[in-house]
Amino acid sequence: MxxxxxxxxxxxxxxxxxxxxxxxxxxxxxxxxxxxxxxxxxxxxxxxxxxxxxxxxxxxxxxxxxxxxxxxxxxxxxxxxxxxxxxxxxxxxxxxxxxxxxxxxxxxxxxxxxxxxxxxxxxxxxxxxxxxxxxxxxxxxxxxxxxxxxxxxxxxxxxxxxxxxxxxxxxxxxxxxxxxxxxxxxxxxxxxxxxxxxxxxxxxxxxxxxxxxxxxxxxxxxxxxxxxxxxxxxxxxxxxxxxxxxxxxxxxxxxxxxxxxxxxxxxxxxxxxxxxxxxxxxxxxxxxxxxxxxxxxxxxxxxxxxxxxxxxxxxxxxxxxxxxxxxxxxxxxxxxxxxxxxxxxxxxxxxxxxxxxxxxxxxxxxxxxxxxxxxxxxxxxxxxxxxxxMGMSSTISPFQRYLRHHTVKPVAEEVLMFPEVVSIERVKDLASSMVDYIAFEHGDELRLLRRKAVLDALIMLDQGPQIWLVSEEDKVKMNLSLALDSVSIPVIDEPSSLEAMLAWFQETGLTEVLVSTSSDSYSLVSRHRVDQFLLKSD
CATH class of the missing domain: 1.10.3080.10 (Clc chloride channel)
Known part of the structure; x- marks a missing residue:
């Protein structure tokens, strides 16, 4: 000035x-x-x-x-x-x-x-x-x-x-x-x-x-x-x-x-x-x-x-x-x-x-x-x-303003990143974890699994050897892509607000997405969680 x-x-x-x-x-x-x-x-x-x-x-x-x-x-x-x-x-x-x-x-x-x-x-x-x-x-x-x-x-x-x-x-x-x-x-x-x-x-x-x-x-x-x-x-x-x-x-x-x-x-x-x-x-x-x-x-x-x-x-x-x-x-x-x-x-x-x-x-x-x-x-x-x-509004609705004032953090669920082939010991550690989802790389995409489903697959070892067992470096490991039916999930950068997140769901028609919060950290955001947050906050 x-x-x-x-x-x-x-x-x-x-x-x-x-x-x-x-x-x-x-x-x-x-x-x-x-x-x-x-x-x-x-x-x-x-x-x-x-x-x-x-x-x-x-x-x-x-x-x-x-x-x-x-x-x-x-x-x-x-x-x-x-x-x-x-x-x-x-x-x-x-x-x-x-x-x-x-x-x-x-x-x-x-x-x-x-x-x-x-x-x-x-x-x-x-x-x-x-x-x-x-x-x-x-x-x-x-x-x-x-x-x-x-x-x-x-x-x-x-x-x-x-x-x-x-x-x-x-x-x-x-x-x-x-x-x-x-x-x-x-x-x-x-x-x-x-x-x-x-x-x-x-x-x-x-x-x-x-x-x-x-x-x-x-x-x-x-x-x-x-x-x-x-x-x-x-x-x-x-x-x-x-x-x-x-x-x-x-x-x-x-x-x-x-x-x-x-x-x-x-x-x-x-x-x-x-x-x-x-x-x-x-x-x-x-x-x-x-x-x-x-x-x-x-x-x-x-x-x-x-x-x-x-x-x-x-x-x-x-x-x-x-x-x-x-x-x-x-x-x-x-x-x-x-x-x-x-x-x-x-x-x-x-x-x-x-x-x-x-x-x-x-x-x-x-x-x-x-x-x-x-x-x-x-x-x-x-x-x-x-x-x-000019045919434009000088204000935005209270609903838009409310969405703009919140980031995706209130509706994001933490996701643990695993390799596609993971040691049995690390899978067992999931029993003490509070995180509900894990993700792993399969080719050029990320796939999402529920923690409980991975633990249930591990229990199947009691019935004998499983197809997903892999031996590497004298260690027994689990191949996650063979153990469970996983779904590919898109990844986006963290939106600037909940309004941008909701707009993304409306444009794509998808219900879940992984949000990249840093170079190696991801969170799961679902349309269901967004709706729950809005209904709870009214």
């Missing part, structure tokens, strides 16, 4: 100066040139890159988590890295959080794959990657953890909390050490908040504004998703035209747009309609992302909500302290409404601004905005809506 940050901001700092994301400080020619160049380069890139590698972003992470066991191809992350960097350097109206989530999740999934972890281990490392990425980009460790659970997993996973917290904290420390402190907003004027009727009336109006903006943001994107089959050149050309117009007439809407909000919070007022900037920023971001530009939405929604909060505060003729308060409330409400992540939004503004004075009114606007968006707009998280549009 530190490298991603450097790739984005070192070029822009060399062009703009000390302030990054401040494209309004550039000349009109530079702004137009950057936005057009970014769209052309991205169109060329996506024309060359295979279509399967063009899938990037948070919806793709959720799709791979739910439908592909968290397997995220590395080359998709490479495409995400460079495409997002190009778009951000070009000043397109996107954020860096979506690409950060994709990169972090890919790293977690890659490490889990190399370590051959079970499914719950894959999900744990994927959550660690997501939380670490958000924490490194914003330096908000707790918000990173909540984002992983509320936005990616869509539920809280208690068993994942400790490693995800550790990943998030370490990512913040590394980011702080490499990049330095990221004080995006400096809000020192809020010392206490006086709860009053006027405050909650203003908050209610802010909620209405946020709900309208979030509906505009989502429905603009939904109307553009249907054009995903149109040529990339036409789609990116439309983005280039819209961004160029914004670069000429309203440059504050370019990039993440933090500078305009920071100026408002410091007491500087814009010279044109703030409402116009809010609407343009909302539509431009939705247009850019809806037409396929790979970027994030968290940063832009923060800015849109913050500007909306300032607009409401100015309508009520409040002082600068109240402007800062309503900016915070708008940021939290807009993020919560768009992503249906109330706790993430609340904690994010607290950690980003180092101020907890706004918790009570923030909870009020967050809860009310989320409820109104759900009830009246029938709107889920923008990522959930995107997956639904």
């Amino acid at each position: 530190a490298f991603f940050y450097a790739v984005i901001y070192l070029p822009t700092r060399s062009l703009i100066g000390s302030d990054f994301d401040s494209f309004e400080l550039l000349s009109v020619e530079w702004r137009i040139g950057l936005s057009l160049s970014a769209c052309v380069v991205l169109a060329l890139l996506f024309t060359v890159v295979p279509r399967k590698l063009q899938k990037v972003g948070v919806p793709y992470v959720i799709e791979r988590l739910n439908h592909h066991h968290g397997n995220l191809p590395v080359w998709n992350a490479v495409v995400q890295f460079f495409s997002a960097a190009i778009a951000l350097v070009g000043g397109l109206s996107i954020g860096k959080e979506g690409p950060a989530v994709h990169l972090g999740a890919t790293l977690g999934g890659y490490l889990a794959e190399k370590a051959k972890l079970p499914q719950y281990g894959v999900e744990t490392l994927l959550a660690c990657g997501v939380a670490g990425a958000i924490s490194a980009i914003f330096q908000t460790p707790l918000a990173g953890v909540l984002f992983a659970f509320e936005v990616i997993f869509l539920e809280y996973r208690q068993r994942y909390v400790l490693p995800v917290l550790l990943s998030s904290v370490i990512a913040t420390i590394v980011s702080h050490y490499v990049i330095g402190p990221l004080d995006i907003f400096s809000i020192e004027s809020i010392s206490s908040v006086l709860l009053s009727t006027d405050l909650f009336v203003a908050c209610s109006i802010l909620v209405v504004v946020i709900v309208l903006l979030s509906a505009l943001f989502l429905h603009t994107q939904k109307s553009l998703w249907r054009f995903s089959g149109v040529s990339i050149w036409w789609r990116f050309l439309l983005v280039a035209i819209a961004t160029t117009l914004a670069a000429i007439y309203l440059p504050e809407s370019l990039g993440s747009g933090y500078l305009s909000l920071s100026r408002l919070l410091s007491g500087d007022l814009v010279l044109y309609s703030l409402l116009l900037l809010i609407v343009v920023k909302t539509v431009l971001t939705a247009l850019t992302i809806g037409l396929g530009i790979p970027g994030g939405m968290i940063g832009p929604t923060f800015i849109i909500g913050g500007l909306a909060g300032v607009q409401v505060a100015l309508v009520f003729d409040n002082n600068v302290a109240d402007i800062a308060l309503f900016a915070l409330l708008g940021m939290a409400a807009m993020m919560a409404a768009c992503f249906q992540a109330p706790l993430t939004a609340l904690v994010a503004i607290i950690e980003m601004t180092h101020s907890s004075a706004a918790i009570v009114p923030a909870l009020f606007v967050i809860v009310l905005a989320c409820l109104l968006v759900r009830v009246f707009c029938h709107q889920e998280s923008v990522f959930v809506e995107r997956l639904s549009f």
